[in-house]
Structures are given as structure tokens and as C-alpha cells.
Amino acid sequence: MRRCAACRRIAPKSELVRFARDPSTHQVHIDPDQRLPGRGAYLCPNPNCFRLALKRKSLERALKAKVAPEMLRIDHSP
Ligand SMILES: [Zn+2]
Numbered sequence: 086m087r088r089c090a091a092c093r094r095i096a097p098k099s100e101l102v103r104f105a106r107d108p109s110t111h112q113v114h115i116d117p118d119q120r121l122p123g124r125g126a127y128l129c130p131n132p133n134c135f136r137l138a139l140k141r142k143s144l145e146r147a148l149k150a151k152v153a154p155e156m157l158r159i160d161h162s163p
Contacts, residue, residue, distance in 0.1 A: 087127040090143040091134035101127035104156075105149045111143065113152045124148055135159070138148075 087098045098119060105115050105121035114121060121152035128134045138144050139157040 089129045090126045090147045106150045110113040111150045
């Protein structure tokens, strides 16, 4: 189980979108297969959580890295 960085909901990993921080470059990538190495953070596949994360910089705080805002403007609704 993992926690959404925006709304704090706990859900199985498979129901969340993973973001991974590359261990060498510290660039944050979206990780659809949930297998990239490095520190990870999760969001619900829900536009509200993406908006909230963008506004509150939740992923930046969770990953301690810059997150490109474009990455959070993608529509991940199922
Ligand atoms: Zn959420």
C-alpha cells in the first residue's frame, strides 16, 4: 500500500501513479510500469490530486527534487 502525496489516501500501488527520481540526475519521471529505480512518490490517477500536487508542490517535497509542471498537467484519469 502506498499513500497519495496530494490527498493522503492510502491505496494499493497498482491504483496509483508512480513518480520516480532518477538516482543519478535527480530528474523526476513518471513511471507507468512502477519499476524505475530511485526514490518514488505516488498520486491518485485523478485530476484533482494532480492539481493539488501542483499547487502544494507535494511531489517536490516528497521527492526532494524539481518537478516539471507539465508532468502534472497530463490527464491521468482512468
Ligand atoms: Zn490522491
